Amino acid sequence: MDKSFIHNKDLSIEEKVEILLSQMTLEEKVMQLTSVWSFEVMENKEFSHQKANERLKYGIGQITRLAGATNASPEVVAKLANQIQDFLVNNTRLGIPAIIHEEACSGFMGKGGDVFPQAIGVSCSWNPDAVYKMGNVIKSQMKAVGAHQALAPLLDVTRDARWGRVEETFGEDPYLVASMGIAYIKGLQGDNIKDGIVATGKHFVGYGMTEGGMNWAPSHIPERELREVYLFPFEAGVKEAGLLSIMAAYHENDSIPLHAHEYLLNKVLRDEWGFDGIVVSDYFGIRMLCEYHKIAKDRDEAGKIALESGVDIELPTIESYTLKLVDLVKYGTLKEEYLDRAIRRILRLKFMLGLFENPFINTDETKKYFDVPEFKQIVYDVAKESIVLLKNQNNFLPLKNNYKKIAVIGPNANEPRNMIGDYSYPCHIETLLHANTTLGTVVPDAIEVEQVMDTIQTMYKAISEKVQPDVEVKYAKGCDVLGESKEGFEEAINLAKESDVVILCVGDKAGLMPDCTSGESRDRAFLNLPGVQEDLVKEIYNVNKNIVLVLINGRPISIDSVEKFIPAIVEGWLPGEKGADAIADIILGNVNPSGKLSITFPRTVGQVPMFYSVKPSGGRSNWHGDYVEVSVKPLYPFGYGLSYSTFEYSDFEITPKYLRPNQSIKIKLKVTNTSDIDGYETVQVYIQNVRSIIAKPVKQLKGFKKVFIKAHQTVDVEFELFADQFVFLDENMKKVFHPGIAKIMVGSSSQDIHFEEEINLVGEKTYVDDIKHMFSK
Numbered sequence: 001m002d003k004s005f006i007h008n009k010d011l012s013i014e015e016k017v018e019i020l021l022s023q024m025t026l027e028e029k030v031m032q033l034t035s036v037w038s039f040e041v042m043e044n045k046e047f048s049h050q051k052a053n054e055r056l057k058y059g060i061g062q063i064t065r066l067a068g069a070t071n072a073s074p075e076v077v078a079k080l081a082n083q084i085q086d087f088l089v090n091n092t093r094l095g096i097p098a099i100i101h102e103e104a105c106s107g108f109m110g111k112g113g114d115v116f117p118q119a120i121g122v123s124c125s126w127n128p129d130a131v132y133k134m135g136n137v138i139k140s141q142m143k144a145v146g147a148h149q150a151l152a153p154l155l156d157v158t159r160d161a162r163w164g165r166v167e168e169t170f171g172e173d174p175y176l177v178a179s180m181g182i183a184y185i186k187g188l189q190g191d192n193i194k195d196g197i198v199a200t201g202k203h204f205v206g207y208g209m210t211e212g213g214m215n216w217a218p219s220h221i222p223e224r225e226l227r228e229v230y231l232f233p234f235e236a237g238v239k240e241a242g243l244l245s246i247m248a249a250y251h252e253n254d255s256i257p258l259h260a261h262e263y264l265l266n267k268v269l270r271d272e273w274g275f276d277g278i279v280v281s282d283y284f285g286i287r288m289l290c291e292y293h294k295i296a297k298d299r300d301e302a303g304k305i306a307l308e309s310g311v312d313i314e315l316p317t318i319e320s321y322t323l324k325l326v327d328l329v330k331y332g333t334l335k336e337e338y339l340d341r342a343i344r345r346i347l348r349l350k351f352m353l354g355l356f357e358n359p360f361i362n363t364d365e366t367k368k369y370f371d372v373p374e375f376k377q378i379v380y381d382v383a384k385e386s387i388v389l390l391k392n393q394n395n396f397l398p399l400k401n402n403y404k405k406i407a408v409i410g411p412n413a414n415e416p417r418n419m420i421g422d423y424s425y426p427c428h429i430e431t432l433l434h435a436n437t438t439l440g441t442v443v444p445d446a447i448e449v450e451q452v453m454d455t456i457q458t459m460y461k462a463i464s465e466k467v468q469p470d471v472e473v474k475y476a477k478g479c480d481v482l483g484e485s486k487e488g489f490e491e492a493i494n495l496a497k498e499s500d501v502v503i504l505c506v507g508d509k510a511g512l513m514p515d516c517t518s519g520e521s522r523d524r525a526f527l528n529l530p531g532v533q534e535d536l537v538k539e540i541y542n543v544n545k546n547i548v549l550v551l552i553n554g555r556p557i558s559i560d561s562v563e564k565f566i567p568a569i570v571e572g573w574l575p576g577e578k579g580a581d582a583i584a585d586i587i588l589g590n591v592n593p594s595g596k597l598s599i600t601f602p603r604t605v606g607q608v609p610m611f612y613s614v615k616p617s618g619g620r621s622n623w624h625g626d627y628v629e630v631s632v633k634p635l636y637p638f639g640y641g642l643s644y645s646t647f648e649y650s651d652f653e654i655t656p657k658y659l660r661p662n663q664s665i666k667i668k669l670k671v672t673n674t675s676d677i678d679g680y681e682t683v684q685v686y687i688q689n690v691r692s693i694i695a696k697p698v699k700q701l702k703g704f705k706k707v708f709i710k711a712h713q714t715v716d717v718e719f720e721l722f723a724d725q726f727v728f729l730d731e732n733m734k735k736v737f738h739p740g741i742a743k744i745m746v747g748s749s750s751q752d753i754h755f756e757e758e759i760n761l762v763g764e765k766t767y768v769d770d771i772k773h774m775f776s777k
Helices: 013-022 026-032 047-053 074-091 119-123 128-144 164-168 173-188 224-231 231-243 261-272 299-311 324-330 336-352 363-369 373-385 423-432 459-466 489-497 533-542 579-588
Strands: 035-037 062-064 099-102 198-204 245-248 278-280 388-392 406-407 472-476 501-507 548-551 568-573 647-657 663-672 679-691 698-707 714-722 736-737 740-745 754-761
Touching: 013 336, 026 324, 026 336, 035 647, 047 074, 074 128, 074 324, 074 363, 099 336, 119 128, 119 164, 119 173, 119 373, 128 363, 128 373, 173 224, 173 231, 173 373, 173 698, 198 231, 198 261, 231 754, 278 336, 299 324, 299 336, 324 336, 336 533, 336 647, 373 579, 406 459, 406 489, 459 472, 459 501, 459 579, 489 533, 501 533, 533 548, 548 579, 568 579, 568 679, 647 740, 647 754, 663 679, 663 698, 679 714, 679 754, 698 714
Parallel strands: 035 062, 062 099, 198 245, 245 278, 406 472, 406 501, 501 548, 548 568
Antiparallel strands: 388 568, 647 663, 663 714, 679 698, 679 740, 740 754
C-alpha cells in the first residue's frame, strides 16, 4: 500500500483521513473502534508477537494502560510501547499506529509516576496555575513512556457526599469545577497537541448526582439544571480549552443510559458546541447497555446502539465493537456511515498527534522524567495549597515550641497507602490483581503484586523529621480505618497521656476494594468517621485536650460530634506523596495554610445533597427553618478556609451600577493583611439574579482570585464580570439576558460575605445564541 500521502505537506489532515478511509476494509474499520488491554499482547511480562498476530492483525484503535495495568518500570513501558507500534506499523496492512491511554486523575497512574493530591484536594487550592503545572508534570511523564491520552480530568459536579467518587472531582460548583478542569486540560494538551497529551473530560454527564449517592445508579436531573450546572464544565472544556476527548458515563439520566444518549452525545456535544474530538466509552460501559441497563438484547446490539448514539471507541477491550459489526453492515442492519463517522474522528486525532510521522519514543530519554526534583517540588506545592485549616481555636496552631513530647496517633498516622487517592497507581493496581467477573477483567498470572510506597511520606515520619532535635515524637496506631477492634486503644491512650500534644490522624482508605471507605463503588450510607475512629478521638480527648485532628479523607466527613471540643482541625484530603510534609509544615508553622473548601461539609448525612447555591425557597425547612434534630446550616461552608493571617476588606466599588447586554462591570476592592504573617487570601465573587422569570440560586460563584499579601500590606483586587455571566435559560429553555436586578456579593467564603450591592440589568430582553464570556477576568 502506498503511504506517501501521509507525509505530503500539501494535503490537509482531513484529506489524508479521506484517503486512508477509502482504503480500509470493514474489518480494519471496526478494529479502529476498539482497544485491547496491554497484557493481552504480552507473555511473561514481555511483548508477544504471537498474541499481537491474534489480536492486532487488522490494526487497533487504542492500547489500554501499558503502565497502569502492569507493574513495569517507565523504561520497560516505553520499550513495550515501541514494540507495539512497530508491530502495527510494519505487520499490519495499513500500518496505523495506536493511541495508548492511561489514567491520570491524581498524576500519571503508572509505576514511578508522581502522586499528586486527589482532585478534591487540588480544587481546594483555588489556584488554576498550580493545576496547570500539575497537568504539565503528568504530560511530561506520560509522553516519556509513549502514552497519548489521559482518562482525566473528572468534570463531574457532585453535591452528594455519600458518593464514593467525590474524591476524584473538583467539587460542588460548576464555575470552580470548570476553572480547575480548564487549567488541567491546558496543562495536559499544551499549545500543540503533538507535544501534548489528549485530555478526556469525564463522566458525561450528571454522574455525580445519582439515587442515594450510589455508583452507576440513575440520575434525575431536569434539562435546565443539567445544562446550567452539570454540562457547564464540559462545555467550558470544549470551548475554552479545546478538549479533545469525552468519556460517556455509566449511569442513566431520565431513563436513557449515557452510552446510548444520542441527544447529548450528538446534538448537544457536537452540533451545539462544535466538539470535534472523540467520544470514548467508560470501561465496559457499552456491554452494560445489555447486561446492566437491559436496553439491548446482547452485546452486539449494545455495540450498534452505542455506535449510532455517538460513542467512537470502546474501552478497555473488545466486547461489543467486534467483527460482528461487519456482518451488521453487510446485512444492512447497521449503516456503514456510522463506522465512517467514528473512523474519521479517530484517524483525525491520530494525525493531529503526529502518530503517523513518528509513533516511537526515544527510550534513552524516558528515565530523566521520573524522580525529578522540580516535579517533586510541584507535587509538594500543590499539596500545601490543597490543605484546609477548618478550626483553630485560640490560635492553637501553629504548635508552640514548648511542646516537647508529641504523639502521632491514628490509622492514617503512619500508613503511606492511605495518603493517596483511588486512581493512584499503588491503590488502583489492587483492582487488577484481585480482578473478578464483576469488573470483567482477566489478569494473567504474570502480572504480580508490587507495591510502590517508598516515595510516599507519612504524618509520623514527616513530623519526626521536621521538629526540633529536643522534641520527642512517638507513634501509636490506635485502630484500623474500618473494623470494630479496639485492641490498639490502650497503647494510643497511654501514649496520649504522657504527651504534651496529640496529632490525631483519622479518615479514609481510598480505593476500589471492599476494605476501602472512599473511591469508586465505595459509597457510604453514613458520613461519620468509619469504624471505631470516632470512639478513638473521644477516648484520646479524655486524657489529653491538646489535639490537632488531621482528616485524611476523600469526601466531607460529618464530625459534628467531635468538632465542638477539638481545638484544631486540619483537612488534609488524600494529599499524595508529599501531603504529609505539607500538613506537617502547616501544623509546625513553616507554611501558612491557604486552602478553601470546594465542597460543603454537612453536619449529618440527613442533609445531603447539600450545597451552597440553593434556590430562594431551598436550604431550610419552611417555615420553622431547622430540622427537628439539627440545624440546616453546614458544618463548614463552600469556600471556607482559615489562615494564620487575618484579612480586612475595604473600599468596595462597582462601576457602572447597571449592566446591558454585551457590556461588563468592574468590581474593585482592597484587601489588607492585618496580621504579622504573610499569607494568601482567596477573594470570591458571587451573584444572584434577584428578579427574573426563573427562580435563581441565592448565590452563584462567578469569579475568584487568590492573592498573596505580605503582613500589614494592602493589595488592590479587581474583577470584570460580563453580561454573559448573568444569562440564564428561560421558561422555553432559551438563553436570555433578562432585565431586572442582580445582587453582587464579595466574600471570603460563600457564607462570609463582606460586601453586597445591587445593580440594574437594563435594556431589552435579549436572546443569546452563544456565550462569549463564560468566565470573569
